[in-house]
Amino acid sequence: MKGLFKSKPRTPAEIVRQTRDLLVYADLHWESREAKKEEKLADLNKHIRELKCILYGNSEAEPVAEACAQLTQEFFKDNTLRLLIISLPKLNLEARKDATQVVANLQRQQVHSRLIACDYLEANKDLMDILVSGYENMDIALHYGAMLRECIRHQSIARYVLESEHVKKFFDYIQLPNFDIASDASATFKELLTRHKSTVAEFLNKNFDWFFAEYNSKLLESPNYITRRQAVKLLGDILLDRANVLVMVRYVNSKDNLRILMNLLRESSKNIQLEAFHVFKVFVANQNKPADIVNILITNRDKLLRFFSDFKPDKEDEQFDQDKAEVVREIASLEPR
Known part of the structure; x- marks a missing residue:
């Protein structure tokens, strides 16, 4: 009779529960050297792969909405997410990649038009403390960063x-x-400062002084070329976003900030020069320039006009040409205050 009765396929909820049990085991027995531990970890890796297949589908089938909903509901019931995050360092590389994809997918899963993941994270915000600190561990930094x-x-x-x-x-x-x-930390930093417009504007207005003091000294004036290039690009994205108009006005009223941008215009890198120009033009276009800003521009007028006479991108750019012409006109017409 053997083989006549096939075992009933496990439901998504059952797979989640079994995964949770294995995660608990891994947490409790990580220090042990028994052979059973290796067997359990191998089993855990398979379960995480199964979860990924349910959420993403595979070469043979697309994901099924009902199965994804069942998995999502069960996953956030009894702290499976917390266990998975805490246990990540104990998993092998493939399992870490699978776990990262599972966590990513779950953030988008809606059950009855609700993002269950958001509700769970709001009640467990300390998990963000663990994920951010992951950048200090080379083995898991990229996985925690993606999560x-x-x-x-x-x-x-x-x-x-x-x-x-x-x-x-x-x-x-x-x-x-x-x-x-x-690079991964830079991508996360950019996401934090660009995705949620109203939250970012509120944060920057409230923390303007210390934030831009750090931003200028550690990023815009960094000895690292890539850091400077990414920082000046992100600065332009932030200041030129309509949601941050009050932040922009405060930033371009500072002579120290102007000095940093003028130094970036002198960089040997054309990429940095072009990104710096997009921020510099806001200083010049400001119709309520403080006297010290006007005086700096006048003092450096001849150098600036000589610089802009030869300054252009490698490819034709009509918008750039218009912006540069306006900047040149404005600087040429400045009078001392």
Whole structure:
């Protein structure tokens, strides 16, 4: 009779529960050297792969909405997400990649028109503390970084990270010696400062002084070319966003900020020069320029006009030509105050 009765396929909820049990086991028995531990970890890797297949489908089938909904509901019932995040360092590389994709997908899953992941994260914001600090561990930094970017798709979670002390750490993470980790931290920093317009504007207005002091000294004046290039590009994205008009006005009223941008215009890199120009033109276009800004521009007028006479991008750009012509006209017509 053997083989006549096939075992009943497990439901998505059952797979989640079994995964949770294995995660608990891994957490409790990580220090042990018993052979059973290796067997359980291998089993855990398979379960995480199964979860990924349900959420993403595979070469043979597309994901089924009902199965995804069942999996999502069960996943956020009993702290499976917390266990998965905490256990990530114990998994092998493939399982870490699968787990990262599972967490990413779950942030988008709606059940009865609700994002269950957002509700869960709002009640467990300390998980963001773990994910941000992951940049300090080379083995898991990229996985935690990818998870973090998915979690801050939720506005309330992005606000938590921005308002926490963690945001200050990004100024250092962006300059880590490991290029891949530094780039990942930079991508997360950009996401934090561009995705949720109203939250970002509120944060920048409230934290203007310390934030831009750090931004200028650690990023715009960094000895690292890539750091400077990415920072001046992001600065332009922030200041030229309509939601940040009050921030822009404060930034372009500072002679120290103007000095930094004029130094960036003198860089040997055309890319940095062009990105700096997009911010510099806002200083010039400001119709309520403080006297010290006007005086700096007048003092440097001849140098600036000589510079702009030869300054152009490698490709024809009609908008750039118009902007440059306006900047030149404005600088040429300035009178001392």
